[in-house]
Each structure stands twice: as C-alpha cells, then as structure tokens.
Amino acid sequence: MIRFEHLMKEYSGRRVVDDLTFQVPQGEIFGLIGPNGAGKSTTILMLVGLIEPTGGRCLINGEDIVTEPIRVKHRIGYMPEDVGFYADLTAARNLDFFAQLYGMKPAERKQRIEELLALVGLDGATQQVGAFSKGMRQRLGLAGALLNDPAVLVLDEPTANLDPPGVADFRRILRDAAAEGRTILISSHILPEVDQICTSVGVLARGRLVAMGTPGDLLQKQEGGTVTLCVETRDPMPDLAVPGVLCVSYDAPRREALVVAERDLGDEIAAFLVGRGVRLLRLAERQPSLESVVLPYYREV
Numbered sequence: 037m038i039r040f041e042h043l044m045k046e047y048s049g050r051r052v053v054d055d056l057t058f059q060v061p062q063g064e065i066f067g068l069i070g071p072n073g074a075g076k077s078t079t080i081l082m083l084v085g086l087i088e089p090t091g092g093r094c095l096i097n098g099e100d101i102v103t104e105p106i107r108v109k110h111r112i113g114y115m116p117e118d119v120g121f122y123a124d125l126t127a128a129r130n131l132d133f134f135a136q137l138y139g140m141k142p143a144e145r146k147q148r149i150e151e152l153l154a155l156v157g158l159d160g161a162t163q164q165v166g167a168f169s170k171g172m173r174q175r176l177g178l179a180g181a182l183l184n185d186p187a188v189l190v191l192d193e194p195t196a197n198l199d200p201p202g203v204a205d206f207r208r209i210l211r212d213a214a215a216e217g218r219t220i221l222i223s224s225h226i227l228p229e230v231d232q233i234c235t236s237v238g239v240l241a242r243g244r245l246v247a248m249g250t251p252g253d254l255l256q257k258q259e260g261g262t263v264t265l266c267v268e269t270r271d272p273m274p275d276l277a278v279p280g281v282l283c284v285s286y287d288a289p290r291r292e293a294l295v296v297a298e299r300d301l302g303d304e305i306a307a308f309l310v311g312r313g314v315r316l317l318r319l320a321e322r323q324p325s326l327e328s329v330v331l332p333y334y335r336e337v
C-alpha cells in the first residue's frame with residue numbers, strides 16, 4: 037500500500053506539491069494524471085526516495101521512505117520516463133548488473149532474468165541495448181522495475197513509446213502484477229490508456245489533488261453536469277468563444293475540436309461558426325470519457 041500524508045515540496049519557497057494526503061490500497065492500479073507542471077514527477081520522485089519532501093511523508097506498507105530508505109527502496113520497482121541502461125551491454129547483462137546491486141545470488145539472478153525477459157517479450161533480443169528501439173527500451177524498463185519482486189511499482193509514462201501490441205502486453209503484465217498483490221502507481225498523459233488500465237485515478241493540478249476516484253466515479257460526477265461535443269469543420273475554426281463553453285482542445289490544424297460545455301450548446305456553436313463563414317462538417321455529442329471529465333482541470337492551470 038502507498039500512503040501520502042500531508043506531502044509537500046517547495047522549490048525556492050514555491051510550493052509545487054501541496055498537502056497531498058491519500059492512499060492507494062494494495063492491488064490497485066492508480067493513475068496519477070494532471071497538466072504539465074502539476075507536480076506528478078515531483079510526487080513520484082519523493083515516493084521513490086530520490087528527493088526529500090519539504091513536509092509530510094510517503095509510506096510504503098506503513099514505512100517511511102525517508103527514515104527507512106534502504107528497506108523501503110527494496111520494496112519499490114521504479115521505471116522512470118527515460119530509462120537509463122548501459123548501451124554496450126545486452127538486456128540480460130543490464131538486468132544482471134542491477135540484480136547484483138539488489139544482492140541476488142547468481143542462480144536466482146539467472147532464473148529471474150530469463151523469466152522477466154520472456155514476460156516483456158525480449159527473450160530473443162541478443163543485441164546490445166544501444167541498438168534497441170524506444171519500445172524495446174520501455175519493455176526492458178518494465179523488466180528492470182520488476183527485478184526485485186517489488187510490493188509497489190511506480191511507472192512514469194510507461195506506454196509512451198509502445199506500439200499497440202506493446203501497449204496490450206503492458207496492460208496484461210500490469211493487471212497480472214496487481215492481481216499478485218502489487219500496488220501500482222502510473223503517471224501518464226495518455227488518458228484513454230489510464231481509463232482502460234487504472235482501477236482508480238487522481239488528478240493533480242498546481243500541486244493539489246483536485247479529484248480522485250475510479251474512472252466510473254469520475255464519469256458519474258459528470259452526469260447531469262457538463263456535455264462533451266465533437267466539432268469538425270471544413271475551414272479552420274476561430275476560438276469557440278461561446279458562453280457556456282468550459283474548455284476546448286483543438287486538433288488537426290483547428291479543423292477538429294473537443295468541447296466541454298455546461299450544457300448542450302450544439303445550436304449555439306453551429307450558429308457561431310456559420311456566422312463566421314466556417315463550414316461545418318460534423319457536430320455531435322460525445323459519450324462522456326475520462327478525458328472529457330478531467331479536461332477542465334487541465335485548462336485551469
């Protein structure tokens with residue numbers, strides 16, 4: 037189990053993580069999401085003991101990472117966004133190096149490394165890691181994070197470089213890891229992925245936890261509240277400055293937009309665009325998604 041108690045971090049007097057208190061129960065896959073600069077990486081770095089909190093604490097199975105650093109770090113598997121490996125060693129030799137640091141015996145190391153390379157689909161990879169694709173490095177990162185049989189897995193943007201089969205493998209491995217009783221915390225910007233894999237989600241904005249629950253809980257909160265509309269136009273769109281629009285994310289050189297509005301503003305948006313000579317291709321309400329629920333938090337930055 038992971039527990040944050042009044043966790044706080046300041047840089048030069050500026051608070052970037054502000055009084056975080058929540059817990060992630062054993063076996064949960066928790067998605068930590070939020071806009072750029074919200075404090076996700078800082079929170080993760082405190083959780084894995086790479087930086088110290090200014091106040092409060094992070095507990096792994098009840099033990100404080102600051103007061104029991106060695107014991108607690110042995111219970112954590114951490115996969116940073118940019119996984120660092122020795123480019124001139126093979127995947128197996130890289131893992132063997134880290135396994136030695138964990139104090140694992142040669143026979144145990146050999147067996148564990150073979151199992152893990154098969155698990156992440158790298159059992160046939162005999163080349164040096166310098167020749168790996170980004171996706172292969174990410175697979176190796178996951179194997180590295182699982183090396184010490186951790187109780188808690190902390191993964192920063194784990195699927196960013198993976199192709200669809202790689203993502204499917206990751207999901208399967210993480211679900212199995214959670215079913216084995218590991219507690220998993222993932223930081224990600226890929227909201228549909230978080231929606232698919234995470235059993236609970238926390239939204240950070242300006243260092244504070246502004247929403248938390250299962251993806252289903254967060255969606256329910258939206259019912260009777262905001263409406264999400266997909267807008268597609270033939271011409272580039274101006275800013276959709278229509279009263280009641282809460283948040284817009286534009287795409288495809290401003291010919292597509294996802295609009296979160298207080299109510300169904302389809303007629304008003306159509307009139308707004310037609311009045312500005314913008315030809316409309318499609319305007320439809322979208323079923324609520326995790327993305328539409330949390331987008332307003334991204335806008336508030």
Ligand SMILES: Nc1ncnc2c1ncn2[C@@H]1O[C@H](COP(=O)(O)OP(=O)(O)OP(=O)(O)O)[C@@H](O)[C@H]1O
Pocket residue numbers: 047052070071072073074075076077078079
């Ligand atoms: N070492 C540091 N010194 C000073 N300020 C820092 C330091 N590390 C992070 N910050 C600031 O703390 C804030 C939170 O940064 P953090 O990297 O934790 O955000 P994040 O949610 O992980 O963002 P992103 O999604 O862009 O990775 C930002 O304003 C950042 O500039």
